[in-house]
Amino acid sequence: MAQSTVRDFAEQTGVPLDRLMIQLREAGLSCEDPDAEFAESDKSALLDHIRSTHGRKDEADEEGPSQITLKRRSHSQLRMPSAGGGERRSARGSRAATGRTVNVEVRKKRTYVKRSVVEAEAAEQDAQVLERALQRDVKAAEEARRQAAEAEAQRQRQEAEEAAAREAEAAAAEPSGAESVAEEAASEGAATPEAEAEAQTVADIEAEQQKADSEAARKKEIEDEKERKRLEAEAKREREAEERAARKASRGKGKARKKAGAGGRQARRRGAAGAASSALQQEFEKPTAPVVRDVQVPETITVGELAQRMSVKAADLIKEMMKQGVMATINQAIDQDTAVLLVEEMGHRPHIVREDDLEEAVLGQAAEPIGEEVARSPVVTIMGHVDHGKTTLLDFIRRAKVASGEAGGITQHIGAYRVNTEGGDLTFLDTPGHEAFTAMRARGAQVTDVVILVVAADDGVMPQTEEAVKHARAAGVPIVVAVNKIDREDADPDRVKNELAAREVIPEEWGGDTQFIPCSALTGQGVEALLEAVALQSELLELKAVRDCPASGIVVESSLDRGRGPVATILVQNGVLQQGDMIISGTEYGRVRALLDERGERVKTAGPSTPVVVLGLSGLPEAGDEVLVVEDERKARELADHRREKSRDKRLQAQKAARMDELFSQMQDQEVKTVNLVIKGDVQGSVEALTQSLTNLSNEEVRITPVATGVGAINESDVNLALASEALLIGFNVRADAKARRLAQENEVELHYYSIIYDAIDQLRSAISGMLEPETQEQIIGTAEVRDVFRSSQLGQIAGCLVVDGVVRRRNPIRVLRDNVVVFEGDLESLRRFKDDVNEVQSGTECGIGVRNYNDVRVGDQIECYERVTIERSL
Ligand SMILES: Nc1nc2c(ncn2[C@@H]2O[C@H](COP(=O)(O)OP(=O)(O)OP(=O)(O)O)[C@@H](O)[C@H]2O)c(=O)[nH]1
Secondary structure (H helix, E strand, O other): OOOOEHHHHHHHHOOOHHHHHHHHHHOOOOOOOOOOEOOHHHHHHHHHHHHHHOOOOOHHHHOOOOEEEEEEEEEEEEEEOOOOOHHHHHHOOOHHHHOEEEEEEEEEEEEEEOHHHHHHHHHHHHHHHHHHHHHHHHHHHHHHHHHHHHHHHHHHHHHHHHHHHHHHHHHHHOOOOHHHHHHHHHHHHHHOHHHHHHHHHHHHHHHHHHHHHHHHHHHHHHHHHHHHHHHHHHHHHHHHHHHHHHHHHHOOOHHHHHHHHHHHHHHHHHHHHHHHHHHHOOOOOOOOOOOOOEEEEOOEEEHHHHHHHHOOOHHHHHHHHHHOOOOOOOOOEEEHHHHHHHHHHOOOEEEEOOOHHHHHHHHHHHHOOOOOEEEOOOEEEEEEOOOOOHHHHHHHHHOOOOHHHOHHHOOOOOEEEEEEEOOEEEEEEEOOOOHHHHHHHHHHHHHOOEEEEEEEOOOOOOHHHHHHHHHHHHHOOOEEEEEEOOOOOOOOHHHHHHHHHOOOOOEHHHOOOEEEEEOOOOOOOOHHHHHHHHHHHHHHHOOEEEOOOOOEEEEEEEEEEOOOEEEEEEEEEEOOEEOOOEEEEOOEEEEOOEEEOOOOOEEOEEOOOEEEEEEOOOOOOOOOOEEEEEOOHHHHHHHHHHHHHHHHHHHHHHHHHHHHHHHHHHHHOOOOEEEEEEEEEOOHHHHHHHHHHHHOOOOOOEEEEEEEEEEOOEOHHHHHHHHHOOEEEEEEOOOEOHHHHHHHHHOOOOEEEEOOHHHHHHHHHHHHHOOOOOEEEEEEEEEEEEEEEEEEOOOEEEEEEEEEEEEEEOOOOEEEEEOOEEEEEEOEEEEEEOOEEOOEEEOOOEEEEEEOOOOOOOOOOEEEEEEEEEEOOOO
16 A cells, blocks of 8 residues: 555545644644654554544533524515506506505525534534544555455465475375475474464464355355245235135126235235234125115014115115105004015015914914814803892802902902812803903903803893893803892892893793893802703803813913912913923913912812913913913023014004004194003903003093003002103002102102002092083073164164063173074173163063164064083083
C-alpha cells in the first residue's frame, strides 16, 4: 500500500485539514506536520478515539433551546378574469364586474439554529466521515495483510512440493542414499527455526480455512433444509387449494373455483394454521335459482313458525299476508287453508299435515278396540230437577250418606259409584241436577247407558226435567222415569205421566217404551222395582265391551290433592286398567301409581264399566277426556306435548278472535262494561260449571270475562292477577292462603267465597244489575183535542182545547198529532184557563194552548203532553 500523509487523508475524505489535526491531537497523537506519514497504527488509534467520543455532546449545549423557528403569514388578493370571454368583457369595460377575486395567504417559516450547535454538528459530521474512512483504511490494511500471508503460504507450499519432487527424483536416481537424504532434509527442516515458524503459520492458515469452509457448509445445509421445508409447505397448501377448487368445480359453480383460488392464496398468506382454519370456514353461495321447499302445514300454525319452515323472514311473510289482505302479527296463529295459500304464493310446496296422524301413529288400534266382546254392566246417570230427590235416591241405593255431607244439600260434582243390586252390578254417575252443571251432564250422557229421570210426583215436570229429556234423547240413551216422593200426600204420579207424555216420553202402559216406576227415595218404597227396571232396560241393550285389549275410558272428574297430586276419576270402558300402566288423557300422561275404588280402597285392576280413581297423572285432565293406555312413556309424552301445542294454538287463535271481537264491539259501543273474574274451585267440574254459568250472565251491556280459572286454594298469584286485571276473586269451596289473604287485605281486593253455585250466580247477577245503565222511558200524561183556533196579537196563535185524557202540564214537552201522526214536537208557550195562566189542566177541562215556534195547529189536531222517566234496570 502506498504511503499517505495526513494532508492526503484529509483531501481523500473531504474533512478540513485543521479539523483532522484537532482530532489527532484529541486522540493524543503528536502530529505537527500535516505532510508527515499517516501510519496505520495512528489511523487505528484515531478510529478508536472517534468511536469512543462519537455521539457525545457538550453539556453546555444541553442548556437552552438549540434553535428558534419563526413563522410569518401574509395575505394578499389576486384578481382573476373570468374564464372564457374575459377579454371581451374587458373590452366593454365590465372587467371589475365580471372578474373573480382570490384571497392568497403566504406562510413563511424560518428556523435559526445556535452557532455552537451548527459547529458541533459539523464536527460530528466530520467525525462520522473520518470514522468511515478510517474504518475502510484499517479494513483494507488488514485485508492486505491477510492476502500477503496467504500468498506467502502458497509460495511455501509450492516450494515444499518442488523440493519433495526434486528429492524424489534424486532418490530414484540414488536409492541407497535416499533415506539419509530424506532424514537429512527432515533434520535440516527441524533444525531451522525460520522454517519451523513458516510451517506453523501455514498450518494455522490452513486450519482456519478448513474451519471457515466447514462453517459455511453447515450454514448452507441449514439454509437448504429451511428452503426444502418451505417449498414442501407451499406445495401442500397449493394441493389443498386445488382440491377445494376441484370440489367446487364439481358442484358446477364456475365462480367457486375462483373463490377457492382466492381462499388458497389467503391460506398461503396465513400459513399452515391459517390453512387449517380456512378449511373449516363456511362459504356462502348465492343460489342461482329460487329454492323450492317442502313445507309441512299443520291445522294451525303461528306466522313466525310458518316463516321459519319456509326459511323466510317473518316480516316478509307478514308483508305477503298484507298483500293478500290478511293482517297478522308474528305470534298469531293462522288456519291451514291460509297457511297453504301463503306457502304456494311464496313459491314453496305445502304438505298438509293431519293432526290425527300422530294420534293414529301413537295410539294405533286403541281407537277401535278389537277383540272378543263380553257382557258389561250398565252405566246409569240420574238426572232431574233440583230437589226432586236424585241424591237421596242414590244415597238410598248405595246406602251411603252423600247428601248429608254436601253443602247446601246439592251435589256439587260428578262422582261415580258402583253398586251391587239384585239385578247385577250397576255403575252410577252421580250427576247434579242444577242448571249450572248442564255441560257436565251432557258429558255424563255420553258415557251413560241408561238415564234414571227423577221427577218429584208433587212437583211434576220442571225446566231441568225437560232439559234432561233432551240430553238423553240427543245421546240416544233410554230413560227410566223414577216418579219420586210418592210418600208425599200431594203426590200425583199421573200428572208426571201426563206431562212427560206431552214431551214424548210415553209410559209402557200407554203403549210407549218408557218404564215409569213410582218410588220414594226417602222410604225406599219402589226402589227395588226401579233397579229391576234399569237392569231390564240394560239387558235389552245387550251391553258389550272388549276386555282383552289396551284399556280405555273417560275421565269423569279430576282434582288436585295436596298429598297425592292430580287425582282423576276414570270410568273404564274397554280393557282392564292396571296399576303400572302408562296412560294418556288429553294433554296429561303418566304411569298409574295407584287405583282406588269408590270406597277409597286400593285395587290392582279395573275392568269395563268400573269407575276408578287414578293416581300418577302429570296434571289434571278435563272431565270428559278420553283415557288410553299406551305402550311406552316416550310415546305418551310425545302425544301429550303435541296435544298441548295444539290446544295452545287453538287458544291463541280464540284469544285473538276474542280481542278482535272486543275491539269491534267497543268501537260500536263504547259503553260496554267488563267484569273480570278469577275463579278458583275445589274440583275441575265445579270450576268449569261455575265459569260457564257466570259467563252466561253476560249481556250486551255487561260482559263477564273469566281471566283465570283453576283448581286449588287462592294463592298470591291469583290475587296479583285479580289486581292487575281488576277482577273479582271467587273461591268455590276453597279459601285464600295466609299470604294471599294478606295481599288481598293490603290491596283491598275483595274475596268472594261460595259453596253453592246459585249463590254465586245470584250475587253476581245483582252486582251487575247495578252496572246496567238506567233506562229512560216516555210516559204520556195527558191528551187535549183542538176544538178551535184563533189568533191573539199578543200571544200569536192559540188553540182552544179540551183535555180528554190525563193532565196537561205547562212545563212538560208536547207533540202535535194530526190523524195520529206526529207533525210537531216541542214545548208549550202558554197554558190558560179563561184569562189566567195556569200550570196544569185536568181531564174534562177546556183550556187555551199556545205552542212555541209553531203556528199551524188546526182544528181536530191532538196535543199530547208527556214526561220522561228514568227506570232502574235489573237482570
Ligand atoms: N218426602 C220425600 N222427600 C224426599 C224424597 N226424596 C228426596 N226428598 C227430599 O227432597 C229434598 C231434596 O233431595 P235431594 O236428594 O237433595 O235432591 P237432589 O235432586 O239431589 O237435589 P240437587 O242435588 O240440588 O240437585 C231433601 O230434603 C230430601 O229429603 C222422597 O221420596 N220423599
